[in-house]
Amino acid sequence: MSDLEAFRSEARAWLEANCPASMRGDSPSATEAENEIVWGGRRATYRNPEAKLWLDRMAARGWTAPTWPREYGGGGLSRDEAKVLTQEIGRIKAQAPLFSFGLWMLGPVLLEYANEEQKKEHLPKIVRGEIRWCQGYSEPGAGSDLASLRTRCEDKGDHYLINGQKVWTSYADQADWIFCLVRTDTAKKHEGISFILFDMASPGVEARPIKLISGNSPFCETFFSDVKVPKANLVGKLNGGWEIAKRLLQYERQNISSGGFGGGAGIELEEIAKHYGGAENGKIADGDLRARIAQHRMEAKAFALTVRRIEEEAKAAKGPSPATSIIKYAAAKLNQERCELMVEAMGHQALGWSGEGFLEGEIAAMRGMLRSKGNSIEGGTSEVNLNVVAKRVLGLLDHQ
Numbered sequence: 001m002s003d004l005e006a007f008r009s010e011a012r013a014w015l016e017a018n019c020p021a022s023m024r025g026d027s028p029s030a031t032e033a034e035n036e037i038v039w040g041g042r043r044a045t046y047r048n049p050e051a052k053l054w055l056d057r058m059a060a061r062g063w064t065a066p067t068w069p070r071e072y073g074g075g076g077l078s079r080d081e082a083k084v085l086t087q088e089i090g091r092i093k094a095q096a097p098l099f100s101f102g103l104w105m106l107g108p109v110l111l112e113y114a115n116e117e118q119k120k121e122h123l124p125k126i127v128r129g130e131i132r133w134c135q136g137y138s139e140p141g142a143g144s145d146l147a148s149l150r151t152r153c154e155d156k157g158d159h160y161l162i163n164g165q166k167v168w169t170s171y172a173d174q175a176d177w178i179f180c181l182v183r184t185d186t187a188k189k190h191e192g193i194s195f196i197l198f199d200m201a202s203p204g205v206e207a208r209p210i211k212l213i214s215g216n217s218p219f220c221e222t223f224f225s226d227v228k229v230p231k232a233n234l235v236g237k238l239n240g241g242w243e244i245a246k247r248l249l250q251y252e253r254q255n256i257s258s259g260g261f262g263g264g265a266g267i268e269l270e271e272i273a274k275h276y277g278g279a280e281n282g283k284i285a286d287g288d289l290r291a292r293i294a295q296h297r298m299e300a301k302a303f304a305l306t307v308r309r310i311e312e313e314a315k316a317a318k319g320p321s322p323a324t325s326i327i328k329y330a331a332a333k334l335n336q337e338r339c340e341l342m343v344e345a346m347g348h349q350a351l352g353w354s355g356e357g358f359l360e361g362e363i364a365a366m367r368g369m370l371r372s373k374g375n376s377i378e379g380g381t382s383e384v385n386l387n388v389v390a391k392r393v394l395g396l397l398d399h400q
Ligand SMILES: Cc1cc2nc3c(=O)[nH]c(=O)nc-3n(C[C@H](O)[C@H](O)[C@H](O)COP(=O)(O)OP(=O)(O)OC[C@H]3O[C@@H](n4cnc5c(N)ncnc54)[C@H](O)[C@@H]3O)c2cc1C
Pocket: 134, 135, 136, 137, 138, 139, 141, 142, 143, 144, 145, 167, 168, 169, 170, 171, 219, 374, 375, 377, 378, 379, 380, 381, 382, 383, 384, 387
């Protein structure tokens, strides 16, 4: 038996023994568990105690961050072993134990740019889901043109003092710490930005939730008034934050893309179309809708193959590349199309918002359609990602 096959058997046996029934897709209580997305953090609460058990067991093996080095709490797996683990997790349809900006975005850049103390301090807490992170990038006046950011960070001798405002800070009101872009030099644009970490419980930090059309409030305006931050919290070089910021965006786009956006996941377009519009000979009765759903499925398949190709390229290059902008763009477009098709197939039923008389997953799909509108904005807008593809992937000239 090869090493990889031995690892597969070991992982399979461990997952069988340790993944609680309610955290598996096929179990009767899976739908219930599906609603419980675990973000961890100091204030985490668990409706399903098995969700916490699952997180703790996976974290103890480092399998919430399978490829991170063991010394920082990760699983220390090779890329191939991690792929096998993902397959085995998929085989038993286990729920993700932890959703985390720390795992998806911050951790990878800390591994590349942080000093040893910072890695030892923050990475294990990310692996265990102890600290929940938010992303302080966008500001009023600095979204696509992120380098225009103005949040000031002044050197006060033994500490930094931060003043300014961020916006669209996802889950800032629930996060424990923030990774934040700040201006440390006003004379230069890109070379005057630094990347800094601080506790959201610091005096002077205020997060005000913004309410959305979907009824949720997933992000905040975040204000900083004379926030004192220890100097040891600066990651990388002073005024060297732009490089880290761009790298983190690549991880963000890679992560968004490889998972897709998943709007309306859990209900099949074809089934919904047949349920509401009828079926003829087992096919969706409306020929036009049938053709567009088929087209969408082909594009989704092509997308999945492109993601695999780009992931393989990223492995060879030891990290993501500007090509993540291709998949971020395509993932947003596909998810929006899927959500629109779903709503179209449901007809007037899609006007529903709450109450009785809906199939399982329909209301979530409707709300997902509204949520999907943000897909072409978050993590860099579609236009901005197309600009990255033009310049960095296709090598077209920048005429600006
Ligand atoms: C769901 C969601 C979650 C988010 N979470 C976070 C978060 O956690 N942290 C955070 O910091 N930010 C977050 N954001 C903010 C997001 O990063 C910004 O909204 C995004 O970068 C766009 O910036 P903006 O809203 O200021 O739009 P603008 O930059 O003002 O853009 C307005 C329009 O102009 C277009 N445009 C701008 N510049 C160009 C150009 N050069 N070429 C072509 N077109 C251009 C854009 O594509 C867009 O259509 C989130 C946004 C969403 C929707």
